[in-house]
Amino acid sequence: MTAKQLTKDPYNIIITGVGGQGNVMASRVLASMLVNNGYVVTIGETFGASQRGGSVMSHLRVSTRGSWSPQIPKGKADVVVALEPSEAIRVLCDYGNPRVKILSNTRPIHPVGVIAGELDYPSMEETIKSAEDLAAEVWFIDATDQAVKLGNPILGNIIMLGALSALGDLPVSIQDFKNVIQNSMSKDKHDINLTAFGLGEKLIQQ
């Protein structure tokens, strides 16, 4: 299959969040969709002990030219997908640039320092303003809240993927998602995941 030319090659995606939010799963599913569409994808991730309550980041490099470094060079992210809002801001310090796009969940997970009252967590308004200051375009969606309504907060990551596909920079659709989960998920989970993906698309299209 010949892949369509990308707006930039390699096209660099960062999926970020906090351990336990389904970050790794989201990056695998997205990468599989892209590989099935003929792209060479390299994913870099950290997981293991370092993720107990810590920030988790996956770097996806989408290319028609070959494998790239599993770490994106500094200042070269094209889109940041944040499963947790303050993580969107954290990522920009190293990987942001004036052309970057941000797609973020609104549900905060307080760092332990905030729980302890030692640090302050910014208000949603402050976070949105920070994001707008540092990025070309920003979207904030209530993915976790919507996922809780669907019955499981973990579906927030799939809602975010649906939303990402609706941004239109990446050649992936709900049909590609369907093809991937058919091989990687047990059958009883297909419907709810498709609903979550579709919901994410709608949250952007509205």
Next chain:
Amino acid sequence: MSHLIDTNLTVDHLLMGNDAIARGALEAGVKVVAGYPGTPSSEIIEGLANVANDMNMYVEWSVNEKVAMEVAAAASFAKLRSMCTMKQNGVNVASDFLLHLSASGVRGGMVIVPCDDPGALSSINEGESRYFARLVEIPLLEPGDFQEAKDMTKWAFELSEELRQVVMLRSVTRLSHASGTVRYDPLPQSEVNAEFVYQGFLLDQMEGIVITAPVGFRHTQQQEKIKKAREIFENSPFNTYTGPEKPDLLIITSSACTLYSREAIDVLKLEDRVGLLKLGTTWPLPPNLLKKHLAMADNILIVEEVLPFLEENVKVLAAEMAHEIGVKTFYGKNDASLPMVGELNPDLVINAIAKIMGIDYQAKSENYAAKAQATVISGAPQRDLTFCPGCPHRASFWSIHNALELDGRKGFVCGDIGCYTMAILPTGFQSLKTCHSMGSGSGLASGFGKLGQFGFDQPILAVCGDSTFFHSAIPALVNARHHNSNFTMVLLDNSGTAMTGFQPHPGLEINALGQEVPGLDIAEICRAMGARVEIRDPFELEETRKILNDLIEDTQEGLKVLILSQKCALSPERKAAKKYEMSIDESLCIGENCGCNRVCTRIFRCPGLTWDKTKGVTRLDEVLCIGCGVCADICPAKAITRKEAA
């Protein structure tokens, strides 16, 4: 069906580096695989265990890395292909056997796969397995991308059989835990018959006895194998050069650094000025290949992570060849072009090249960088590591901390490697005061426990997990018991090797293949040693604290063991069923004004609770809380309550 045994050879498969290594081993027809869990190596065995039935393999999580290597070697001695996996520090554990194995040689192809962790992303050390290959004189292979991880693993078995020597294939976190596309080769169909032959001539490696003596003879034979490896490596397809015929700068690299170097050249658009010699066979280095490429350029940059292993080896060859290739200027670790600590990334390589070549490079405008830096300070509060919501370790260390405070004699805890290592942090109330290798908390406690004659009177505790107990704490406990060393061992039994993903260990009645096996009872083992053994549920805070004080104050000489038994909060069993529905009565929580001074969020710090600054009360995060019920017992105002979940 697992993607590892997919038969489609015409599509790109998206594989994690560890999966690629596993597939390579399958394509080589590996029959026996053993290892000990350790990030970033664990997925190799997990993947292979899943397909063991389909491929007629034997796969095990061994008690530790040394035994894993012995289990794999036995298969090789019986003419089967075998592999063992471990994280970097596991090679140290296995190294005594490895020293001897490299001297006796192997029969069936045998590959050892250490996965190093430059930058210590999931480690408490930056250990280097590469030096072991040189130290014990065995060949070292380092894949540079995902396809190579698969292809080189397959080839490593052939090389091992050709040399009759164990081969080391070294991966790193950024390869093992990164993913990329891989094309498959076919899986073999052949069946093999295992037999250990020993009736042949004494000195015949393939038919005599398998030993390391006579040492002079075997050691000479071993060095002949390294010479042969050097010749084979001269023509290896895994050593490649890309770039101009006469580059201004030659980069020599291997492993994940290949991808960083390639990226750096692309970002700086230096394809016409910088050459890239990518080596897959890094010990012994093939001298003629190096000579040919060193002769191309006057300036050489060696790109590798942590210590200057490749740099030193290249420099030795360059010194020997100086009369033929001329004098070179080397850049790398020794001149500080690249750091000797931590992992590399594209930017470190970009900056090194830019500096050497006098190019001005900025990743982002100063203006943007300053703005982003300022925003992050206020907009992204630091995220310290913490035990998970409902983690039994938080409850255990709460009781340990309180017991030691009540005791008041400056007691302390010796720890080691596991999730409980985080007890050096506020999440474990900073209880751990020493932390080194697996099982070393117990060994250190055994030593501290013998210092009484020098006036030492501080109470001593050691902690270790259930898997660590079997891995290496047992000899330390035997030592302590035998020498009447005074300390209390607290066994944090969460029913699995939790940190690395619930791999089974000898205390459980299931093995890597999902078969029912005898589980060894930790309490019985400790009782058989003659220790006083107590068992408690760490979620019973007061009970646990009481028994800890009782054990600490026990004047009888010798080893005491407290087993704190409670399943990991991430275990499938605990995730499936919430024990309690928690709630907080905000009218009862008096927050800052309470005599407790917010003990729940300020000290206990479970992420399931959060401090609502505007209202001045503690709130429950119902998405994160898993209903362990422990926080209800620490709230003096009884504002936190639990109700049995339906």
